[in-house]
Amino acid sequence: MSTATIPDDPQLRERFTEIKPPLTAQAAVIEADRCLNCFDAPCTAACPTHIDVPGFIKRIATGNLRGSAVRILDANILGASCARVCPVDVLCEGACVMHRQNRKPIQIALLQRHAMDAFDASGELPPLLNSMGAPGPASGIWDSTKLRVACIGAGPASLACAAELRRRGARATVLERRALPGGLNTYGVAEYKLRAAESLREVEMIRRMGVEFRFGIEVDSASALSQLESEFDFVFLGVGLGAMQRLGIPGEESAGVMNALELIASYKTGHLREIRGTVVVVGAGNTAIDAANAARRLGADTVYLLYRRSESDIGAFNFEYEHAKQEGVQFLWRRQPLAVRPDAHGRLLLETIQVRQVDRALLPIPDSHYTIACDLLVPAIGQSPLAQLLEQLRGVKVRDGRIEADALTGRTANPRYFAAGDCVNGGREVVDAVAGGKRAALAMLNAAEVAAHA
Amino acid sequence: MPEPMPDLRVRNFAGAISSPNPFWLASAPPTNTGEMIARAFDAGWGGAVWKTIGEPITNVSSRYSSIDWMGDRMMGFNNIELISDRTVDENLREMAEVKKRYPHNAVIASLMVASNREAWHEIVTRAEDAGADGLELNFGCPHGMSERGMGSAVGQVPEYTELITSWVKEKARTPVLVKLTPNISDIRSVARAAKRGGADGLSAINTINSITGIDLDTFVPRPNVDGKSSHGGYCGPAVKPIALNMVQQIMADSEAALPLSGIGGIADWRDAAEFILLGCGTVQVCTAVMHYGYRIVEDMVEGLENWMRSKGFNSLDDFRGLSVQRVTEWKHLNLNYKIVARIDEQKCIGCDLCHIACWDGAHQCIHLDRVSGPVDGHIEQHAIPAAKEAESRASLAFTPVTRRERAVDPAEHGPYPTPLARIPRVDETECVGCNLCACVCPVDGCITMVRVDKGVAPETWDGRTKGAQCVTQPQNH
Numbered sequence: 008m009s010t011a012t013i014p015d016d017p018q019l020r021e022r023f024t025e026i027k028p029p030l031t032a033q034a035a036v037i038e039a040d041r042c043l044n045c046f047d048a049p050c051t052a053a054c055p056t057h058i059d060v061p062g063f064i065k066r067i068a069t070g071n072l073r074g075s076a077v078r079i080l081d082a083n084i085l086g087a088s089c090a091r092v093c094p095v096d097v098l099c100e101g102a103c104v105m106h107r108q109n110r111k112p113i114q115i116a117l118l119q120r121h122a123m124d125a126f127d128a129s130g131e132l133p134p135l136l137n138s139m140g141a142p143g144p145a146s147g148i149w150d151s152t153k154l155r156v157a158c159i160g161a162g163p164a165s166l167a168c169a170a171e172l173r174r175r176g177a178r179a180t181v182l183e184r185r186a187l188p189g190g191l192n193t194y195g196v197a198e199y200k201l202r203a204a205e206s207l208r209e210v211e212m213i214r215r216m217g218v219e220f221r222f223g224i225e226v227d228s229a230s231a232l233s234q235l236e237s238e239f240d241f242v243f244l245g246v247g248l249g250a251m252q253r254l255g256i257p258g259e260e261s262a263g264v265m266n267a268l269e270l271i272a273s274y275k276t277g278h279l280r281e282i283r284g285t286v287v288v289v290g291a292g293n294t295a296i297d298a299a300n301a302a303r304r305l306g307a308d309t310v311y312l313l314y315r316r317s318e319s320d321i322g323a324f325n326f327e328y329e330h331a332k333q334e335g336v337q338f339l340w341r342r343q344p345l346a347v348r349p350d351a352h353g354r355l356l357l358e359t360i361q362v363r364q365v366d367r368a369l370l371p372i373p374d375s376h377y378t379i380a381c382d383l384l385v386p387a388i389g390q391s392p393l394a395q396l397l398e399q400l401r402g403v404k405v406r407d408g409r410i411e412a413d414a415l416t417g418r419t420a421n422p423r424y425f426a427a428g429d430c431v432n433g434g435r436e437v438v439d440a441v442a443g444g445k446r447a448a449l450a451m452l453n454a455a456e457v458a459a460h461a
Numbered sequence: 462m463p464e465p466m467p468d469l470r471v472r473n474f475a476g477a478i479s480s481p482n483p484f485w486l487a488s489a490p491p492t493n494t495g496e497m498i499a500r501a502f503d504a505g506w507g508g509a510v511w512k513t514i515g516e517p518i519t520n521v522s523s524r525y526s527s528i529d530w531m532g533d534r535m536m537g538f539n540n541i542e543l544i545s546d547r548t549v550d551e552n553l554r555e556m557a558e559v560k561k562r563y564p565h566n567a568v569i570a571s572l573m574v575a576s577n578r579e580a581w582h583e584i585v586t587r588a589e590d591a592g593a594d595g596l597e598l599n600f601g602c603p604h605g606m607s608e609r610g611m612g613s614a615v616g617q618v619p620e621y622t623e624l625i626t627s628w629v630k631e632k633a634r635t636p637v638l639v640k641l642t643p644n645i646s647d648i649r650s651v652a653r654a655a656k657r658g659g660a661d662g663l664s665a666i667n668t669i670n671s672i673t674g675i676d677l678d679t680f681v682p683r684p685n686v687d688g689k690s691s692h693g694g695y696c697g698p699a700v701k702p703i704a705l706n707m708v709q710q711i712m713a714d715s716e717a718a719l720p721l722s723g724i725g726g727i728a729d730w731r732d733a734a735e736f737i738l739l740g741c742g743t744v745q746v747c748t749a750v751m752h753y754g755y756r757i758v759e760d761m762v763e764g765l766e767n768w769m770r771s772k773g774f775n776s777l778d779d780f781r782g783l784s785v786q787r788v789t790e791w792k793h794l795n796l797n798y799k800i801v802a803r804i805d806e807q808k809c810i811g812c813d814l815c816h817i818a819c820w821d822g823a824h825q826c827i828h829l830d831r832v833s834g835p836v837d838g839h840i841e842q843h844a845i846p847a848a849k850e851a852e853s854r855a856s857l858a859f860t861p862v863t864r865r866e867r868a869v870d871p872a873e874h875g876p877y878p879t880p881l882a883r884i885p886r887v888d889e890t891e892c893v894g895c896n897l898c899a900c901v902c903p904v905d906g907c908i909t910m911v912r913v914d915k916g917v918a919p920e921t922w923d924g925r926t927k928g929a930q931c932v933t934q935p936q937n938h
Contacts, residue, residue, distance in 0.1 A: 040532040043903055046817035046846065047829075049883065052853045055860060068531075097861050107810040107878050108904060322863070414857055436860040 011186035011222075013203045014277045022304045023198035026330070027091070027117060029314055035121040039068035042113045043104065050099035050115060052159035056083035060099055064118050076126030079119055080133040084170040084445075085163055087127065087209045088192050089438045090120035091201040094324050098438070102370075110317070127208065132216055136174045151176035154455045156448075157239040158182065158224055162190020163437045164428025165245030166210060167444030169218040175452055180239070182224040187276075190247055192437060197297040199304075203275045232401070236423065241451045243417070244403075244410060244426035245444060248434055254386045255290060258347035263355045267298035267387030274301055277441040284311040284382035285356055288336075289344055291321035295387035296328065299336045310336045311379065313392075315362055315369055317344045343369065347384055355381050404431075409433050417447030418454075467769040468776045469762060471507065471567075474742045475636035475662030475720040478595045480507035480567035483733065483777060484761050486744035487724055488571035488597060488640075490542065491755070495520055495807045497561060504755035505762055508567030510664075510745060511600045514552045514588065515573040515611075526673040526683035528699065537699035538748045541684060541691050543605045549584070553591040554687050559606035560592035567743075568592065569638070573599040573611050576621065578628045585632045596730025598626065598660075600651075601642035601667025603694045613667070616642040619654035626658025636661035638722060641707075644670045648707045652717035664745065666704045667709060668694025670867050671848040697748040701726030705739060712740035712785050729757070730764030737777060738784035738893060792923040800894035800910040802827070802887045806876075808907035811883030815898035826891035827898055831875075832882045838891070841929035889913070 030038065042064045050060040059078050066075035079086035095101065095116045103112030115242040154177035158165035161183035171181035187193050192206040214220055226232065235242055251266040253259055265273075267288065273279035282305040288295050291314040302310045312331065314321065317340050321328060332338075345358045361375035402421040404411040410419060417425040427443025429435065469482040485508035486492045486501055487567045493512045501509055520542055528537035545552055553570075560568050570588035572582040588596060600622055602612030615621045629637050639655035641648055643666040652663055670692050682690035691840065704725020711717045723736030728749035736744050749757055774780045804815070819827035828835070828843055836842045842853075861867040875881030887898075899908040 037532045043812045043814065045811075046813040047850045052856065055858045057854045057858065094860060097867055104810040104812045104879075160754070163535060340534065427926055435862055439860050442858075 008180075013187070013207070013275070014131045015204070016277055016280070018280060019198065019274070019277070020202075022355075023202075023301075026199045029119075030114070030117050031122060032121075035067055035118060036070075036269045038114050038118055039064045041105075042068075045104055049052050049102035049104060050113075053098050053102035054082075055098075055436075055438045056445065057442075058082040058086070058099075060115055063122055064113065064115070067118055067122055071127065071260065072125040073124035077133060079122060080126075081136075083441050084133070084167050084174075085192070085209060085437060085441050086119060087123040088163075088196075088201050088206055089441065090116050090123055091205070092192070092196050092436070093438050094122065094326070094436060096326050097324060107343070110446075127212070132212065133174065134172075135443055149459045151452060151455070152178065154178065154452065155162055155239045156180070156241045156243055156451055157235050158243040158245055158444075160190060160245040160247055160428075160430075161185070161188035161210070161220065161222075162245055162247050162428060162440065162445040163189075163192060164247075164430075164440035164447075165243060166213055166218075167441040167445075168243045168245060168425075168427065170213045170216060171445045171448035172452070173213075173216045173218050175448075177452060177455075178219070179446075180219040180221060182221050182226065183247050184223065184225045186222060188220055189243075194275060194369070195268055195269070195294070195297075196437075197300060198275055199300075233293070240423070240455060242424050243426045243444070243447055243451070244419070244424060244430055245440070249431045251386060252388055254388070255342055256344050256346050258349075259386075261347055261349050261355060261384075263349070263382065264347065264384045264386070267294045267385050270298050270299060270383075274305060279305065281305055282307045282383060284354070285311070285380065286385060287311045287313055287381045288385040288387055289313050290387035291316075291323055291338075292387065293323045293327050295385075296323045296331045296336075298385050303334045303336060307383070310334075311339050311381075311415045312336050312346065313339045313342050313359065315341065316364060317341055324342055339457055341369075343371070345376075350380065353386055357381055357384055403451070407433075414445075415446060416450035416453075417443055418450060422454070427453050466766050467774055469507075469766060469769075471743055471777065472779055473721075474567075474597065475638060477636050478508075478566075478567050478569070480743070481565055482507035482765075483737065483743040484508075484739075484758050485510060485567065485569070485722065485743050485745045486750065487646050487747040488569075488599065489747040489751075491747060491750045493545065494547075495559045498559050498568070501750075501755045501758075502559075502566045505758040506566070508594075510569040510571050510597050511545075511552065511556060511593075513571040513573045513602070514584070515544050516575075517546050517548050518543040518605070520546055521686045523684040523686060526693070527697070528673055533668060535697055535748065535752050537671075537673065537695055537871055538751070539684070539687075539693040539695050539696035540668070541604050541673050541693040544599070544602065549587065553587055556588070556591040556593060560594075561896065562630045567594045568596045569597050571597040571599050573602065576610055576615060576625060579623060581628045582632045585629055588633055589633065593635060593685060595638060595662075596629065596633055597638045597640050597664055599640050599667075600625070600630060600655075601640045602644060603644050603668055603670050604692060613642040613644055616640075616651055616667070617645050619650050622651050623654040623658040626655050626660050630659035638662040638664050640664040640667055640724075641711075642667045643703060643707055643725075643889070647710075647711055649714045649717045652711045652714070652719070656719055660719060662722065662742070663711065663717075664722040664724055666700070666707050666725045668696045669700055669703065672693030696726065698726045698728055701732060705735060707743065708736060708739045708741060709785060709788050712782065713788065722732045722807065730761045730768065733761060733765060734768060734780075737781050737785075740782040740785050742777070742781065790923075792926075793921050795919040795921060796925070797915065797917040799913050801889045801892040801913055802894070802898050803909050803911045804885060804887060804898075805909070806884050806908050807878065808904050809877065809879050809884045810904055810907075811879035812903060813883060813885060814903070816885045816898050817846055818901045823895050823897045824891060824893050826888040826893075827885045828888060829882070829885055831884055831886050835886060835888075837888060851916055 044061045048061045063075040063078040068257050099115045100112045105112045156179050158169045158181045160183045172179040188210040189206040193203045223458050282302050286302040286307045288299045297308050299312050341362050342359045349358045350356050357379045361372045362369040403424050404420040410430050412419045412426040412431045417427045425447040427447045428440035471480045471483050488510040492509045498509045524542040526539045527535045530536035570593035572584050574584050600616030607611035607614040639660045672682050720742045723741030724742045724745040727744050727746050733744045816827045902908040
């Protein structure tokens with residue numbers, strides 16, 4: 008495992024207390040008892056990994072906590088982090104039939120966390136599966152242990168892919184360019200939802216399952232690819248998205264401009280402990296909200312979220328928007344940045360203009376210039392693909408910066424390359440990456456089995 | 462002028478016992494002392510059966526255990542406590558004081574002494590001298606006392622019951638109630654014996670022999686007394702159906718029927734109304750009071766009054782026993798009465814529990830085929846539930862991250878609050894009208910059982926096999 012660690016910082020823990028604290032044991036049973044145990048449950052159908060939600064919830068009710076956790080892990084090896092980061096309002100909890108009876112939906116995420124916390128405390132590992140998908144040693148018609156797969160990137164897609172391969176006997180190696188595994192789970196999720204340390208704990212479970220990790224590996228040349236191809240049967244691409252897009256305005260290189268993912272990674276790894284003064288975040292997606300909230304909690308007096316369109320156009324989920332309002336983030340609608348420059352006192356002057364929306368077009372309103380003095384400018388307007396690497400991949404097709412891969416199998420145009428997660432879907436949630444990575448693992452096992460019989 | 466409230470008074474129950482309402486506390490921990498009973502009367506209880514008086518015993522600890530259900534406590538309750546651990550003198554002195562302070566409330570002395578004539582004669586005289594309005598002979602206690610030849614050891618043998626009842630009747634000046642044990646194959650045999658012995662009334666049922674559960678860490682059943690347990694007496698909401706059945710059996714049997722004080726899982730006015738509908742003159746409550754305190758009687762009184770008012774009943778006699786004759790032997794039921802399930806699409810929340818219950822527990826006639834189109838005919842033409850589940854597990858789902866992805870497609874959703882694909886459909890030609898779907902449906906009034914008149918004359922099994930005419934059941938009380 009990586010020797011890198013994240014220092015425990017009491018100040019960080021205090022400023023980023025969990026927004027959803029865990030259930031007590033009895034509260035969990037009471038909540039689990041409320042679940043109706045629907046047939047072919049809508050919550051399960053809504054989950055990209057199709058966790059058997061009533062199944063794991065009723066196991067909590069009977070006190071079968073290990074069974075509950077295994078049920079979750081069977082479907083979603085990152086059940087612990089998904090319990091904390093999933094936007095459940097638009098997934099399982101949003102689909103709960105209780106809504107239609109004017110009752111509160113079952114708190115599925117908190118129940119899932121309850122089961123996963125207990126499993127983590129037990130120190131156990133998810134059971135191995137045989138080739139038929141049942142628990143037990145890998146055995147059967149063909150020998151899956153001969154299959155070797157490289158998973159590039161140590162984010163959720165690769166972790167899910169590698170874990171699924173391991174559970175079914177294959178050998179999986181995760182290659183990561185950074186010092187720590189977990190991808191956005193470690194570097195990019197707001198700390199009050201998922202602590203970096205918890206993400207690492209989850210990855211540690213996957214390592215103990217027998218997945219190999221190599222850190223500081225940059226796959227950036229033809230020779231690196233050739234080497235991979237000689238060592239592994241398949242290569243899984245779980246590379247995520249590349250750097251954040253730039254604002255494309257003059258002065259963007261100034262000190263004091265830091266993109267949202269950089270800001271989040273810096274505070275989560277202990278490199279940014281304090282923010283003073285005024286912060287302007289540009290953009291209105293979920294990452295922009297995370298960055299704005301983080302700036303508030305790190306000490307910024309005033310945080311503006313500047314968006315060129317209106318409230319009804321924002322990309323963030325409703326509950327994230329509401330959360331930001333509670334954190335004291337102020338919103339500046341229909342305002343566009345024009346330029347930024349440092350002033351004589353080391354601050355930044357951000358020149359902006361009001362725009363009006365005509366159909367989808369944005370037209371500047373004359374004489375509406377306004378300059379905001381700030382200490383930190385945080386662009387957060389989406390991520391651009393890691394195109395450079397992909398161009399080097401033989402035969403893998405890329406469109407609009409996304410790798411083209413079959414949704415059911417993750418298969419790319421090159422039969423030795425599979426892909427899933429943000430680099431394929433353009434940026435969805437952890438649970439989508441897990442689902443894609445798992446499907447790709449099964450597809451690779453299938454392909455290997457077919458090849459073995461050929 | 463508002464209508465007068467109904468009269469809940471009990472007059473001359475079993476000949477001579479009166480109380481302001483039919484709600485009595487059963488002989489049990491809530492009636493352990495005069496101080497407790499005084500507080501109960503202040504709270505509104507109509508009567509109290511004193512915790513059984515006899516030679517003082519020594520109790521163990523612990524004494525109780527319970528069954529919880531889906532997070533609710535004490536669905537069933539169990540005890541291994543014996544009769545009063547206080548002296549006869551102490552109990553009777555307090556009884557006299559209570560009776561003096563509360564002359565209009567019923568105070569019944571529950572008695573249990575060794576099975577000899579003199580002992581019974583003596584205790585009867587002393588209890589009546591203390592002012593008891595009536596006597597309840599405890600022939601029902603299922604634990605501890607029965608090992609000493611008392612309690613259910615008497616109540617399980619009709620001859621003993623008859624004999625001891627007749628001894629008591631030789632002395633008693635107040636009404637004598639015999640409390641029956643359910644731990645017997647036919648409760649009517651003992652009820653008849655009590656009646657032959659001269660009893661003026663009955664109380665039923667006492668607690669049911671039980672082991673409530675076993676601690677899965679220590680393997681000791683509950684309640685745990687230093688590593689061992691003993692079978693106890695089961696009561697609480699769980700036993701109500703058993704009690705109702707026994708009450709009905711007694712009241713429908715002319716050789717057994719006597720004024721009856723109903724006991725068994727009564728926790729609210731609804732339960733009480735049911736016991737009275739089966740012929741009870743009063744009802745006795747214990748577990749619910751042990752759970753929530755004497756205060757529950759307020760809603761029992763008000764609820765019963767309001768229900769009686771809504772039904773036009775002025776007194777308890779107006780509805781007592783109305784349901785006794787509505788219970789009959791199976792062979793007299795109408796084989797040609799047909800009902801089918803109807804699902805209210807506006808109320809359905811799409812849990813689909815009716816579908817799986819019908820497929821795995823009934824007759825495979827509730828289907829999830831509103832979108833795919835109904836497939837009538839033989840059941841095997843439908844996808845089995847496991848296939849349906851496998852299909853949705855194999856489907857692709859993703860997080861809707863944009864507003865457009867989160868929008869609901871009205872065409873796919875259908876006209877009801879729940880997506881059409883999740884609203885089950887009843888195949889009425891296959892539905893046997895068993896009620897299971899209505900039982901499992903979590904939404905009130907969503908599934909109703911509707912009569913489908915086939916225009917066929919009523920026919921019973923009895924009638925069919927004897928070739929006789931069907932006996933039409935009374936349609937009105």
